[in-house]
Amino acid sequence: MATRTRRPRPCTYCPEPDADACVRTLRNEAGGAHIYAHQVCAAERGVTPLYLFVEESAPGAPR
Numbered sequence: 213m214a215t216r217t218r219r220p221r222p223c224t225y226c227p228e229p230d231a232d233a234c235v236r237t238l239r240n241e242a243g244g245a246h247i248y249a250h251q252v253c254a255a256e257r258g259v260t261p262l263y264l265f266v267e268e269s270a271p272g273a274p275r
């Protein structure tokens with residue numbers, strides 16, 4: 213599994229913290245919030261993540 217970051221991100225599909233993917237973003241007019249989920253939770257629901265969180269200390273990690 214990918215290394216977890218310490219920043220808490222709730223999963224939209226389950227009560228566990230530390231979601232490691234973003235599955236949805238709201239339009240700016242709707243608040244622009246990003247909706248997070250675990251990769252496994254998204255996969256179970258057939259949702260393709262928009263982007264994944266990578267280890268922030270990894271060199272050359274794209275942002």
Ligand SMILES: [Zn+2]
Pocket residue numbers: 223224225226227228249250253
């Ligand atoms: Zn989850």
